[in-house]
Amino acid sequence: MLTALTKTGKKICLGFEYRKDTLMSLRDKEEFICPVCQERVLLKLGDQRIFHFAHKLGGQCREFYENETYEHLEGKRQLFQWLIKQNIASVLEYYDRNIQQRPDIMFNYNGKRYALEYQCSTLPDKVFTKRTSTYLENGYIPLWILSSSHLHQKRKDLITLSNFQYSFLRTASSGKLYIPAYCPEKQIFQLVESITPFSIKNSFAHLSSLPIQSIELDSILDPQNDHPLTQARWSKEMEKYIFNWALHPRAEHKPFLQEVYNQGLNIFLLPPEIGLPVDHSVLIQTPPFIWQTYLFVDVLAHKTPHELITLKEIYTSFQKRISKKQIIIRHLPQVKNVNPFSVMIEYLLLLEKFNFLTRKGDMIFEVQKKILFPHTNREKEEAKQNFLVQYENMLTRS
Ligand SMILES: [Zn+2]
Structure with missing residues (x-):
């Protein structure tokens, strides 16, 4: 850890730039205490690792804080310095005794209180969720930042994300969802934006790299970028994925x-x-x-042109599939303000753009034409080409 108290209660925060000889003379005349458990801690001034405090063997709160890697210590130190350079009131390793949680950095910004957690090791989902909800219930906005070493880019626009990585997903004020990451070695933030998954783990996404020296907090709290993906690229990858998926189905897909x-x-x-x-x-x-x-099988397939579709029907199908665990909602501890059902509506609105449906009111759509299944591969290919042309036209119109 990077903070400790002296016997007289003075806080020593190694997040600030100290010279080694200053710290050495301080160590000669002072004893240091852990602000959490009040046990004695040692000031380590080796050349291999960054300066830090460490509990003596057998201390009670060792386990909580001391499996800290170099990457974690260095990362939170850099993030702290980045915040104070912007004159943002920040406390490194702030211990909130009421909730017994200790974010890596607590800071106040635009009248709001943030708990920044820079995470290098994987955390069990339960712990992540519990910490996040405790922050939210106690007036903090959690800001989980993932260590960049956890990001696995498959190709330029493709990324693999696990459930653990998805728990870092947060909402910008524009409603866009993104994952912030940081690399202390290269001193760059990485933002995973425009995440559009086509399978449980694989997703189209845009990964941007922002040097910490040249950006401000707003770019991390509220990224504004949009990186639309091309339909041709999507449909090619989707086709490949569905083909393999159907060719080698797993037991749960049967x-x-x-x-x-x-x-x-x-x-x-x-x-x-x-x-x-x-x-x-x-x-x-x-x-x-x-x-x-599922939506097609449950609702759309049974409708002929001019028939109406109500959102209630769609909702019933959606709920039924969820209760049978055939549709799984992603568990996203930090995303609270978007209802997964809105995804169904987004899909219907997309079908409206292709003239399959017309919206007739808040809760009602009218069918314009049926979605038809091709009978042969050739028909399928033709349908796809037509669709891509329509899609291009639609983009140029909008
Ligand atoms: Zn302690």
């Missing part, structure tokens, strides 16, 4: 494939309108082509 088969549909001949990217699809863990197929 009921879905059985249901598709029972409906007389062919998973290899999905129309281009099923499996589309929508803005907030990250809220749903189930791949888009699966939940969109």
Whole structure:
């Protein structure tokens, strides 16, 4: 850890720049105490690691704070210095005795209190969720920053994200969802933005790198960038994914494939309108082509032109699939203000843009034409090409 008290209660914070000889003479005349457990701690001034305090062996709160890696110590020190350089009131390793939590940095900004956690090791989901909700219930805005070493970019616009990494997902004021990460070695922030998953783990995303020296807090709290993904790129990757998925189905996928088969549909001949990217699809863990197929099977397939679809019908189908665990909502501890059902509405609005539906009121859509399943691979290819042309036109119009 980087903070300790002297016997007289003076706080020593190694987040500030100290010279080694200053600290050495301080160590000669002072004893240091852990602000959490009040036990004696030692000031370590080795050349290998950054200067830090350490409990003696067998201390009670050792476990909490001392499996700290170099990366974690250095990361929080850099983040702290970055904040104070911007004149943001910040406390390193702030211990809140009421909630018995100790964010790496507590800071106040624009009248709000933030708890910054820079996370290098994986945390069990339960612990992450508990800490986050305790912050929220006690007037803190949690700001979890992931260590960049956890980000695994597959290709330029593709990234693999686990549930642990998804728990870092937070909402910008624009409503956009993103994951902030930091690398102390390169001294850069990385933002994972425009996350559009096509499977449980794999997602299209834009990864931007921002040197800590040249950016301010707002760029991390409220990134404004938009990085739209091209439909052609999406549909190519989606097709490949569905093909492999259906060719080598896992045991848990069998009921879905059985249901598709029972409906007389062919998973290899999905129309281009099923499996589309929508803005907030990250809220749903189930791949888009699966939940969109369920919506088709439950509601859209039974409607003929001029019939009405109510949001209640859509909602009933959605809830039924959730209760059967056929649609899984992603667990996102920091995202509280977006309802996963809005993803269904986004999809319907997308279908409206392609003239399948027309919105008739807050709760009602009218069917304009049916979504048709192709009968052959050739038909499927034609449908896809037509769709891509329409999509391009739609983008240029909007
Ligand atoms: Zn302690």
